[in-house]
Amino acid sequence: MLRLTPILLALLYGYAMFRFSAWRMKQQLDAQSSELADPKLQGVLRALARALDVPRVRVLIHEVPTVNALAAHDGRVFITRGMYDKFRLGEITAEELASVIAHEIGHVALGHSKRRMIDFSGQNALRTGLAMVLSRFIPVIGPWIAGQVIHLLTAKLSRADEFEADAYASALMLKADLGIAPQKEMFRKLDKMTGNRGAAIPAWFLSHPKSQERIAAIEANEAKWVGDNA
Incomplete structure (x- = not known):
């Protein structure tokens, strides 16, 4: 029983963190x-x-200045005030903003947004439990190793989620007769925002794949779909 104590404590901690984080x-x-x-x-x-065959797509503005968008665990889709201001200033077109919204809808439809909330809480629990176990065998660097293992695991999951949501958004944009071009152009514009010296990196890019990788994946899907329909 004593051997299982760290694992049980980590599970309880993870559940408590999930409930608190969601609230x-x-x-x-x-x-x-x-x-x-x-x-x-x-x-x-x-x-x-x-x-989508739904009455409407509801989008909310989150009042923060960063350029970002998010899908909450309860299924709601948000763009930030910073993102919306880019549209109002003419730096982002309606179709390009639609591609961002389609991407976040993809996270909801594919279950990413809810899973990410669980992952965020779970990784803290796993880190705690793994650190407790490793510290018995590697007292000094055990917790650090636990942190690195969890970071690598969650980073891989996050990248996979982004590519899946990109593919969903591409399919949705095509079905809506808005095309894939605005989605690719949106990534190019956001990439340029990070290319200016001294410019802050938009939150959109944190823990996300590089824009060129995402554009290449979108184009690969486009070529495949065109080939399948030929």
Whole structure:
């Protein structure tokens, strides 16, 4: 029983972290968000809704200045105020913003958003449990090794999720008759934002694959789908 204690404690800790993280995120999003109601975006949102066969696509604005978008564990889709401001300034087109929304819808549809919340809590639990076990055998660097193992595992899962959501967004954009070009152009524009000296990296890119890798994957899917339909 004593041997199982660290594992049981880690599982209990992970569950508690999941519940707390979900509650805290919902409270924060509820307090700092409002519904997106821009007439200039209604056309692309209706196109996405028709492609999904739903009455409407609901998007909220999260009042933070970073350029980002997210899918919450409860299925809601958000763009940040920073992302929306780029659209209002004409730096991002309606179709390009639609590709971002389609990507986040992909995270919801594929179960990524809920799993990420569980992963975030679970990785803390795993790190704690693994550190407790390794510290018995490697007292000094055991916790550090545990952290590196969990980081590599979660980074791989995150990259896979992004490529899957990109593919979902491409298919949705094609079905909505918006095309894949805006999706690729969106990545190029966001990539340029990080290329300016001294510019802050948008949160969109944190722990995400490189833009060129994502564009190449999108084009590979496009070529495959065209070939299959030929």
